[in-house]
Amino acid sequence: MNEIIETGQFSEKVFKIVVSAPRIAKSRKPGHFIVLRTDENGERIPLTIADADVKQGTITLVVQKAGVSTTKLCNMKPGDKIADLVGPLGKATKIKKVGTILACGGGVGIAPLLPIVEGFKKVGNRVISVLAGRSKDLIILEDQIKKWSDEVVVMTDDGSYGHKGVVTVGAEEIIKREEINECIVIGPTVMMKFTALLTKKYNIPTQASLNTVMVDGTGMCGACRVSVGGKTRFTCIDGPEFDAHQVDFDELILRLGGYKEEEKRAYNAYLENQNK
Amino acid sequence: MEDRIERRDQEWRKELRLKTKGRERTAIQRAEMPMMDPLERVHYQDREVNIGLDLNTAGQEATRCMDCVNPECVTGCPVNIDIPSFIKNIERGEILKAAGVLRETSALPAVCGRVCPQEKQCEAHCFYLNKLKKPAVAIGYLERFAADYEREHGVAEVPEIKKNGIKVAVIGSGPSSLSFAGSMIKKGYDVTVFEALHEIGGVLKYGIPEFRLPNNIVNSELENLKKLGVKFEKDFLVGRTSSFEDLKEEGYKGFFVASGAGLPSFMHIPGENFNGIMSSNEYLTRVNLMNAAKDEFDTPVFKGKRVVVVGGGNTAMDSVRTSKRLGADKSMIVYRRSMNEMPARLEEVKHAQDEGIEFNTLTNPVEYFADEKGHVSRVRVQKMELGKADASGRRRPVPIEGSEYDIDTDMVVVAVGVSPNPLVPSVLPNLKVSKRGTIEVNEETMQSSIPELFAGGDIVRGGATVILAMGDGRRAANGMDQYLTEKYGK
Ligand SMILES: Cc1cc2nc3c(=O)[nH]c(=O)nc-3n(C[C@H](O)[C@H](O)[C@H](O)COP(=O)(O)OP(=O)(O)OC[C@H]3O[C@@H](n4cnc5c(N)ncnc54)[C@H](O)[C@@H]3O)c2cc1C
Numbered sequence: 001m002n003e004i005i006e007t008g009q010f011s012e013k014v015f016k017i018v019v020s021a022p023r024i025a026k027s028r029k030p031g032h033f034i035v036l037r038t039d040e041n042g043e044r045i046p047l048t049i050a051d052a053d054v055k056q057g058t059i060t061l062v063v064q065k066a067g068v069s070t071t072k073l074c075n076m077k078p079g080d081k082i083a084d085l086v087g088p089l090g091k092a093t094k095i096k097k098v099g100t101i102l103a104c105g106g107g108v109g110i111a112p113l114l115p116i117v118e119g120f121k122k123v124g125n126r127v128i129s130v131l132a133g134r135s136k137d138l139i140i141l142e143d144q145i146k147k148w149s150d151e152v153v154v155m156t157d158d159g160s161y162g163h164k165g166v167v168t169v170g171a172e173e174i175i176k177r178e179e180i181n182e183c184i185v186i187g188p189t190v191m192m193k194f195t196a197l198l199t200k201k202y203n204i205p206t207q208a209s210l211n212t213v214m215v216d217g218t219g220m221c222g223a224c225r226v227s228v229g230g231k232t233r234f235t236c237i238d239g240p241e242f243d244a245h246q247v248d249f250d251e252l253i254l255r256l257g258g259y260k261e262e263e264k265r266a267y268n269a270y271l272e273n274q275n276k
Numbered sequence: 277m278e279d280r281i282e283r284r285d286q287e288w289r290k291e292l293r294l295k296t297k298g299r300e301r302t303a304i305q306r307a308e309m310p311m312m313d314p315l316e317r318v319h320y321q322d323r324e325v326n327i328g329l330d331l332n333t334a335g336q337e338a339t340r341c342m343d344c345v346n347p348e349c350v351t352g353c354p355v356n357i358d359i360p361s362f363i364k365n366i367e368r369g370e371i372l373k374a375a376g377v378l379r380e381t382s383a384l385p386a387v388c389g390r391v392c393p394q395e396k397q398c399e400a401h402c403f404y405l406n407k408l409k410k411p412a413v414a415i416g417y418l419e420r421f422a423a424d425y426e427r428e429h430g431v432a433e434v435p436e437i438k439k440n441g442i443k444v445a446v447i448g449s450g451p452s453s454l455s456f457a458g459s460m461i462k463k464g465y466d467v468t469v470f471e472a473l474h475e476i477g478g479v480l481k482y483g484i485p486e487f488r489l490p491n492n493i494v495n496s497e498l499e500n501l502k503k504l505g506v507k508f509e510k511d512f513l514v515g516r517t518s519s520f521e522d523l524k525e526e527g528y529k530g531f532f533v534a535s536g537a538g539l540p541s542f543m544h545i546p547g548e549n550f551n552g553i554m555s556s557n558e559y560l561t562r563v564n565l566m567n568a569a570k571d572e573f574d575t576p577v578f579k580g581k582r583v584v585v586v587g588g589g590n591t592a593m594d595s596v597r598t599s600k601r602l603g604a605d606k607s608m609i610v611y612r613r614s615m616n617e618m619p620a621r622l623e624e625v626k627h628a629q630d631e632g633i634e635f636n637t638l639t640n641p642v643e644y645f646a647d648e649k650g651h652v653s654r655v656r657v658q659k660m661e662l663g664k665a666d667a668s669g670r671r672r673p674v675p676i677e678g679s680e681y682d683i684d685t686d687m688v689v690v691a692v693g694v695s696p697n698p699l700v701p702s703v704l705p706n707l708k709v710s711k712r713g714t715i716e717v718n719e720e721t722m723q724s725s726i727p728e729l730f731a732g733g734d735i736v737r738g739g740a741t742v743i744l745a746m747g748d749g750r751r752a753a754n755g756m757d758q759y760l761t762e763k764y765g766k
């Protein structure tokens with residue numbers, strides 16, 4: 001169980017990991033995530049299921065090296081076993097035919113966007129995807145997204161690929177050009193905040209997939225709580241997708257920094273150990 | 277019942293009763309529990325506070341018990357353990373036999389001896405307390421003694437079990453499930469326990485800290501169950517990883533749901549989502565399940581210096597005492613009623629006081645304030661007074677206008693209750709649940725509105741005790757056995 005079958009690399013920091021998890025492969029739907037622990041001393045971290053192969057009994061994770069846990073995971077090799085892996089968790093994306101979908105993905109957020117784009121396309125929507133990253137090598141999975149989109153617009157902060165500018169610039173051009181019935185956004189919290197502000201201006205219903213800190217991922221601890229429409233909700237069981245216009249992103253950004261000092265210390269200690 | 281009376285008439289019991297005069301028995305002082313020094317123990321999260329009685333003291337304490345004709349203590353125990361019978365076995369030095377008596381009704385006597393609120397249950401009904409106005413027989417200490425002795429000296433026998441090949445699934449691995457699994461495996465069923473987390477044991481592992489209930493005690497019970505043939509699947513969330521339908525297709529004929537009361541409550545007051553404010557479940561899970569306080573583990577945890585814990589139950593006591601052990605200078609309880617209404621076990625409150633925990637009773641938080649980084653820095657509290665009794669029979673706390681004041685803090689743990697885990701009801705629309713979200717069952721058989729599904733523990737009671745959860749597991753095992761026997765034959 002939980003054996004790594006295949007690994008790959010999209011960019012300097014973004015890796016693909018295919019893990020054997022037959023039951024999860026069978027049960028998962030777009031929008032679901034898993035929680036894993038790389039080893040006995042590891043922490044429990046949430047990762048979206050980017051893809052699954054029921055026949056092979058595998059799920060695909062796309063992971064960005066951020067700190068200790070993700071670095072440990074990205075350094076694992078085929079044949080290695082992940083100590084613990086549980087899922088699928090969270091609520092699946094509500095996929096139905098609504099007309100035209102604007103799908104915005106930023107950085108590693110493009111990975112969880114993929115199954116959602118695929119889902120919306122398969123039920124007959126017109127799908128326009130906007131992919132954004134700081135520079136060219138941070139745009140991942142472009143070909144796979146293209147397969148399920150009617151149009152793909154790429155935005156980079158430095159203009160090294162596609163159009164120069166942030167995601168909202170590309171998104172606004174499309175919104176002005178044609179009628180959008182629904183928007184979905186996954187990426188860094190700041191990006192989701194500004195995308196939500198933009199679509200609110202145009203009154204487009206928008207779902208954002210939130211990356212809160214989590215511990216159990218089963219609704220037991222409340223570490224993942226967010227304010228949505230003034231109410232406290234738990235991202236792991238009520239989300240991870242919420243009405244982006246109701247989410248208190250500023251609170252979320254503050255909460256994401258909650259363990260920053262502890263994390264930095266842990267990461268430095270980890271690097272030191274690695275170099276010994 | 278029959279059993280107990282017959283046992284009381286056994287020759288050795290009669291002799292033992294005559295051996296020591298009543299007056300001599302009642303003259304003995306109640307045994308004191310030897311424990312680690314408070315000043316020393318506050319440095320260790322994983323060292324048990326209570327050390328346990330030795331053979332001599334246990335024998336002496338057992339001698340106090342009058343072997344009453346109508347042992348009221350038994351009526352106070354939610355599973356009606358034959359208390360005098362196990363105690364008299366201790367008095368005559370047959371400790372393993374004493375443990376055997378406990379095992380007839382309790383799957384985890386070493387756990388219950390430690391965590392039962394004895395002062396409200398068995399001991400509250402003891403003849404000593406009620407008729408002699410003397411401290412009750414220390415039933416809890418003796419129960420723990422017998423169970424520990426068995427673990428250390430006994431050879432766990434693995435009985436011959438005739439398998440019937442019928443597969444049953446147990447959802448969750450807390451005390452209710454463990455008790456159910458133990459009963460069912462002995463009845464010949466093929467039992468698999470599914471647990472969502474990466475450790476087996478439910479609250480016994482992720483909630484109750486090791487300074488009250490060491491993990492090795494729970495682990496040794498798990499080993500016994502494994503030896504009997506119970507299978508455990510961790511990292512498996514039933515209803516998600518596989519549906520109930522999937523499990524039926526795999527041949528499972530009966531389901532026992534004991535998924536607990538995992539969902540933490542918050543107070544929904546301003547500022548409650550600032551960093552440094554967390555539920556007791558989060559705090560205890562980080563420390564107990566994830567070992568966050570130990571350097572070699574990756575999970576982080578705040579080590580607050582001025583810690584405020586809101587609540588007065590066992591979870592509040594466990595959290596506040598944990599914070600002290602993780603290096604807080606000041607750890608305090610903020611509780612809206614008075615000391616008398618605190619639901620926590622009396623012993624834990626006493627231990628907390630000895631460890632220097634501050635108690636702010638009749639006080640309730642109303643708002644939190646944070647520093648510029650969004651980390652909690654102050655809590656505004658309001659004084660309360662006790663009004664009329666409410667539905668729970670306890671006097672309702674009423675805020676005193678204009679009594680607000682601020683307490684400086686850098687970490688807050690909210691321990692104001694939990695509600696039933698919503699997952700199983702949410703995936704089974706035909707399952708009858710109460711307004712509170714608890715699964716409705718027939719109280720005798722623990723069968724739910726779905727015939728092959730039985731339930732027990734906190735998911736049925738909405739938050740109870742280890743012993744009640746275990747009692748449910750046992751009853752459900754009998755109920756399900758009867759149901760499956762009728763359906764599939766022996
Ligand atoms: C539902 C969900 C799905 C996710 N899916 C993916 C995914 O598919 N691929 C992926 O690479 N990442 C995903 N994440 C984020 C991932 O869980 C975090 O990057 C990871 O927990 C960081 O752990 P670490 O020890 O490597 O870094 P840490 O040292 O813990 O953190 C490094 C930095 O990352 C930030 N951070 C910490 N935890 C999180 C978090 N949960 N989310 C976002 N930032 C965080 C910290 O503020 C810090 O600045 C997801 C998060 C959630 C909640």
Ligand SMILES: Cc1cc2nc3c(=O)[nH]c(=O)nc-3n(C[C@H](O)[C@H](O)[C@H](O)COP(=O)(O)OP(=O)(O)OC[C@H]3O[C@@H](n4cnc5c(N)ncnc54)[C@H](O)[C@@H]3O)c2cc1C
Pocket residue numbers: 391392393447448449450451452453470471472473477478479480483484512513514515534535536537538560590591594621697699700732733734735739740741742743745
């Ligand atoms: C901190 C704390 C201290 C306590 N102290 C005491 C005490 O001193 N004395 C006392 O008598 N009681 C105490 N209690 C209460 C007691 O622990 C509970 O009443 C008891 O554990 C309930 O047992 P249970 O079997 O119903 O479930 P739990 O012990 O809650 O276990 C339920 C398990 O089910 C798992 N689960 C849930 N859903 C699923 C699913 N769908 N699939 C798979 N697994 C699932 C959960 O992860 C969990 O591990 C305390 C509780 C806490 C939290």
Ligand code: SF4
Pocket residue numbers: 352353354355356357359382388389392393394397398399415416419743
């Ligand atoms: S199980 Fe609990 S209530 Fe029953 S006798 Fe033992 S300690 Fe007392």
Ligand code: SF4
Pocket residue numbers: 340341342343344347348349350359360401402403404413415
């Ligand atoms: S009531 Fe007290 S004295 Fe009587 S049998 Fe029970 S424990 Fe012994």
Ligand code: FES
Pocket residue numbers: 213214215216217218219220221222223224225234235236237
């Ligand atoms: S991660 Fe613990 S409740 Fe959501």
